[in-house]
Amino acid sequence: MISKNIFLVILAVVTLCGFTNCEITLENVYQEVLELRGAVRTLETKLKIQDSRISDLIKTVRRQRIVLNQAILGETGRGRSEKNSTNNLTSPDQINKSNIFPSRNVSNTVPAKSLARLEKRLLTGISSTAPLDVTVNIVAFYAYLSTVLAHTNLGPDHTIKFDVVKTNQGQGYHSGSGVFIAPQSGFYVFTWTVRVGAYNSSPEYHSSEIVINNSVYGSAYALAIPASSRDDSGTGTVVAHVNQGDDVYIKTHSSHKGNGGILSEGFGRSSFAGWKIN
Template sequence: MNFFVFFFLVFPTWTSAMNDVEHLNVHEQIKTLQSMVNELKNLVHVQSQRNDHLERLLSDNRNEVKELKSQFLNELRNLKSNFSKLDVVDSNQNRFLAKLKRDGLNTNRFIHSLTNRQLRLEKMHALVTEDQKELRNLSDGNYSVELIEKKSENSLRHVDKIKKRLLSPQTTSGDAIAFYAFMSSILWSPWRGRILVYDVVKTNIGNGYRSHTGVFLVPKSGVYVFTWTFRTGSSHDHSIQLMKNKKDIGSVYFHTGVDGVEAGGTGIVVTHANAGDDVFTRTNPTLNIGTGHYIQSDAHGRSSFAGWKIF
């Protein structure tokens, strides 16, 4: 009886205490779980930010790779273009060197021919001089000696005339003198003060123009008209002078001003020239011409030099 009374009095109190303990444990677990959930949320947020940052870096790297690839392709195309230009320059230089060799051989032959002619004339002059001395020693009378000396002097004048004809430019009959010549190909990077050579001769009445030097040797004194034309391009500039002996008697300056565009300039001068004067064109020695500049001459436009005597 007493046991049952005790049981019924104590059991409810014990049960309530146990329920309170369990309730406290569950509350603590819930707090722990909430704390873990919050930490996981923070971790997910941080990881999301990291992922966004990595994606931005990846996108920037892709753009940079594309830009580097584009630059590489452009540089590769430029290199190919430069190699092609170098091949053209090398081919032109080889042709120019071959032409210089041919012109050198022709000049040597011409000089050798003149030297032989001069030697023959000197021998003739020596023979005539010896004959004159021998004739003067003759004692056939004053009249005969004077007559023979006059004939000898006439022979000497004749020899001098032949010598002048052999050593001076050969002209045609009359006073007609004219020439026209142009460059056969492009002239790369001409240095300052360079005499321009127009190697293709179309007209040379009076034989005053020299295709191997670019110089017109005036055959007869008079008033002449000279004109010169040059063509350049790719934003390059040139100044070409007309020279008479060492004097500048005309000058033309031209600048294209635009890359990839070619154009030309022309000068014309009327001047008096004496027989034996040298007339030629040259690049201006005071203008600094950059590397890669050129004077163009082809079927689309010739760089040329011409002149003629008007009276």
């Protein structure tokens, strides 16, 4: 049926072009029709997903309604025995016919203690099969250096730009500057690793610092000696409260002059990561 409709559309366009001398080609028309058909199919798929979610929500509401009615019947019976009075109680027939929710008239028929127990049962029993987007409030990033960062002295206060971004939920990390800008306020964990290697005659070393909102918050040190390890890495981890818009980045030490470059390759990466914990 779709192919027939496509043929009719193409035939109509070609006929129209015959009268108007337009420059539309048959290939262009066919391509546009295919794109439209793809868009329609995408919309149909989304509608099916929404229908399924609505159906799941309706089933959940029905189950909760049954649980609610049963709970109200049980609590009103308990309240009757506690108060030894039936003057203000709603009969089961009335409850079933009214099809009520917790916010309507329950406080007039159920004692306060029973109402509290009822609310607890309802809150703990609520469930939903509809999928939830668990990534909405997540902030997390991870990046590393793609290659060796200079075999010459980097100097003090040199911002290390970790240019390969593997994770950036919340879009807070900026590889061009090496700076993480907090998209949300809260407590964060930050960790970084700087690797050095002494493959010549002299030792290589670097002290690195993490800067949060223009203040040094922590540091790490790595020392590689030719005669022994020849390779070393320094890792630092901090937990800090960061306000929305604050800058966080890694740099070489402001006063301790390092020697050599910062390594990063397949056997060991110099990296920077962070994530929000609340």
